[in-house]
Amino acid sequence: MADEKRRERPEREPEAAGPGPDEESDAERRRRRALFLRELTEARELRARVQPRRARAARMRHQMRMRTFRW
Template identity: 65%
Template sequence: MSSDSDRRPERADEPAPDPPVPGSGPAESAPPAPDSLVPPPEPVPFPVDASDADEAVSDVTAAGEPAGAGDVSPEQVRERLRRRAIFLRELAEARELRRRVTPHRSRRARIHAALRRRTFRIN
């Protein structure tokens, strides 16, 4: 009868990791502007005939993956997965807390669901 969202997370009893100490990283200054991170795309000339279209398509698709997408170290992958696991665990904890401290929301949701079902019932 219980759904996946009703189950208690497996690692809910573990303490959360310590937050990073402010000022310990090199990225203490303000982040760069979003425009400076990604270069503008190069314009692709509009093809005139079919052979030009094939060349234009091959020019665009020949670039392959963007630079930096293939050079991810295993440590970076592990760090990303660790951060994702922490995020998902905290999200599950927040969901449980919200269900516990606001029972009127779940009651209201049950009432509305019953009303929606009742609307389409034929007597």
């Protein structure tokens, strides 16, 4: 029974043709990175608004880590 289902599954198509990681331009990589960082910041701000107590505790832990970090 499991063998029949395995055979029925369609073959996986290869990835869409596009620039590989080596062919990607620096500008495109920077654009994607900037977008990612904007979304990350937005998500952190949303979490801070939704869970203010937890966000405050996380900020306090981060400050303590930074104070005790040795350069």
